[in-house]
Each structure stands twice: as structure tokens, then as C-alpha cells.
Amino acid sequence: MPGGRLTQQERRQIARGLADGLAYAEIARQLDRPTSTITREVTRNGGPTGYRADAAHRSAEQRAHRRKNPAPRDARPDPQPYGRDAEAVRAYEEMFTTAMTASGAPLMMSRVLAALTLSDTGSLTAGELSAHLKVSPASVSKAVAFLETQSMVRREREGRRERYVIDNDLMHDSMIASARSTAQLAATAREGVSVLGAGTAAGARLENMSRYLDFVSESIARAADQARAILHTKAPDNPASLKGIHEHGFNH
Structure with a gap:
């Protein structure tokens, strides 16, 4: 199994594989690379729909250059x-x-x-x-x-x-906001049915769209509430170990 950094040719093969709809594991098999290498490469460089081989290669070269030339203190x-x-x-x-x-x-x-x-x-x-x-x-x-x-x-x-x-309910609040946005889009699609006519192809398309989005919106909101109730882990309240973080600047 080859080691070292991905070559530009390998990155172009990754791009072709993504364009053909191949899974990360299949692309990795073709390149004789670990699947984790392909997953990390694609995630770091725009995801499966935004991956560009040449841009990814330039970014990798820049990162390698930064490692060879450490940042000032x-x-x-x-x-x-x-x-x-x-x-x-x-x-x-x-x-x-x-x-x-x-x-x-x-x-x-x-x-x-x-x-x-x-x-x-x-x-x-x-x-x-x-x-x-x-x-x-x-x-x-x-x-x-x-x-x-x-x-x-x-x-x-x-x-x-x-x-x-940000709150510990960050993801829940985001999901609820997404559900509301989806519901609003469903309502907009529903209004178009009367404008274009329920018996027309466009009207039927909008009707199907509104029903689909209503269902998705309700499902997201219901699943978000259930997940928070079942899976939520409460963070410690003002633990002593965090004292002084505000006073001493940024700390993760």
C-alpha cells in the first residue's frame, strides 16, 4: 500500500470517482489507499460536490510549505x-x-x-x-x-x-430553525397551486412539493425534540477548572 502524500494524479482520479458517483471505499480501493485517507481528503476540500483536484493539490502544497516553515512564536x-x-x-x-x-x-x-x-x-x-x-x-x-x-x-x-x-442546545435550535424554514417554503409552494391551477402540471408539481416539505418539516421538528429529550448531556455549570478563562484570553 503506497504511503506519503496524495499525488496530483491521484487527486484527479478521486475527482473522477466522485463525478461517477463512486463510494469513498471504492475510490480508495482503486488507489490502494485507506478509505480514511480519501474521506479526509474530500471532506477537507469542499466535500463530494465541491471537490476540485487541482485546488485540493494546491492547498496540500501550501500546508506542506507551512509545516516546513513554522509560524513565528x-x-x-x-x-x-x-x-x-x-x-x-x-x-x-x-x-x-x-x-x-x-x-x-x-x-x-x-x-x-x-x-x-x-x-x-x-x-x-x-x-x-x-x-x-x-x-x-x-x-x-x-x-x-x-x-x-x-x-x-x-x-x-x-x-x-x-x-x-452558543448554547448546548446549538444543534437542536438549528434543526428547529431549519424545520421552520422548510415549513415556510412549503407554504409558499402551496400558495402557487391556486395561482397556476391545481389541474395543471405546474400546479401538481407545487402541490407535491408542499406536501413533501410539510412532512419533512414536521419530521425534523419531532425528531429534534425526541433526540434532545433522549440524548442530551448536560455540560458542567461553571466548573472550577474553567475559572480565569475569560481573564486569560482564548482557550479551547
């Missing part, structure tokens, strides 16, 4: 509590961000959500996010505004500053 990963490996945390944050973008979220919104999700406090100020992500406060504010519309982040006042917060 002040750009190294943030110190970590609980004895966590700072490099491992940074690599996981990149993986989490990539997974979010592959699911359809814009890149900056994914980066902000990843940073908040991986922080033990579940909250960061604009300044902390800006410093951690090395972007402008304006970029952070724009990303937070989008995440607010998805019920994934809320704002809290902290003196003259704003603190951005």
Missing part, C-alpha cells in the same frame, strides 16, 4: 487547558470547519462557529475571535449576523463589549 496555537495537545486541537478545528463548509455553510461562518464550539466557555468576544482567527472584527461581525439568523449564536452585553454565545 506569536502565531503558534493558543495555550490549552486540561493538558490538551495544542497542535491536535488546531488540526481538529480545521477539520470541524471543513465539515461545516462541506455541509453548505460559508467559510467564515464555519470558522466562527468552530471556534465557539471548541471553546470550553461556549462564548467569545469579537476581539477574541478576531485575534484567534486572524481576521478583522468586521468579518467576525458579519459571520455572527448570519449565524444569528440560523439560531446558532446569540449576543450578550459585557460592559462596552459584546460576547457571542
Whole structure:
């Protein structure tokens, strides 16, 4: 089984396999690579629908260059509590961000959500996010505004500053927001039936669309409530080990 980094030719073969609808395991078999290698490669570079071989290869070369040329001391990963490996945390944050973008979220919104999700406090100020992500406060504010519309982040006042917060019900709230959005689309489709005529092909299409979306919306909301009731794990309330995190800057 070959080792080392994927070649540009292998990445092009991955792209062809995805275009042909092949499973990751089949692509891996053709390349004589572990399935995990293919899964990680595709997830990191846009997902099955957004994967581009040449762009993925350029990104890999850039990462290899950064490893050969370590970042200056002040750009190294943030110190970590609980004895966590700072490099491992940074690599996981990149993986989490990539997974979010592959699911359809814009890149900056994914980066902000990843940073908040991986922080033990579940909250960061604009300044902390800006410093951690090395972007402008304006970029952070724009990303937070989008995440607010998805019920994934809320704002809290902290003196003259704003603190951005995610709750332990983050995924539940997001699913409920998705259900509501789907229900609204169903209602819009239903209104079109009377406009185009129930006995027409277009009217029938809209009727089927509205029924389908209504069913999906109700199913999402019901499943989200059931999952929260059965699976939810409560996080510790202000554990002593987290004292001082706000005062000492960003820590995951």
C-alpha cells in the first residue's frame, strides 16, 4: 500500500470517482489507499460536490510549505487547558470547519462557529475571535449576523463589549430553525397551486412539493425534540477548572 502524500494524479482520479458517483471505499480501493485517507481528503476540500483536484493539490502544497516553515512564536496555537495537545486541537478545528463548509455553510461562518464550539466557555468576544482567527472584527461581525439568523449564536452585553454565545442546545435550535424554514417554503409552494391551477402540471408539481416539505418539516421538528429529550448531556455549570478563562484570553 503506497504511503506519503496524495499525488496530483491521484487527486484527479478521486475527482473522477466522485463525478461517477463512486463510494469513498471504492475510490480508495482503486488507489490502494485507506478509505480514511480519501474521506479526509474530500471532506477537507469542499466535500463530494465541491471537490476540485487541482485546488485540493494546491492547498496540500501550501500546508506542506507551512509545516516546513513554522509560524513565528506569536502565531503558534493558543495555550490549552486540561493538558490538551495544542497542535491536535488546531488540526481538529480545521477539520470541524471543513465539515461545516462541506455541509453548505460559508467559510467564515464555519470558522466562527468552530471556534465557539471548541471553546470550553461556549462564548467569545469579537476581539477574541478576531485575534484567534486572524481576521478583522468586521468579518467576525458579519459571520455572527448570519449565524444569528440560523439560531446558532446569540449576543450578550459585557460592559462596552459584546460576547457571542452558543448554547448546548446549538444543534437542536438549528434543526428547529431549519424545520421552520422548510415549513415556510412549503407554504409558499402551496400558495402557487391556486395561482397556476391545481389541474395543471405546474400546479401538481407545487402541490407535491408542499406536501413533501410539510412532512419533512414536521419530521425534523419531532425528531429534534425526541433526540434532545433522549440524548442530551448536560455540560458542567461553571466548573472550577474553567475559572480565569475569560481573564486569560482564548482557550479551547
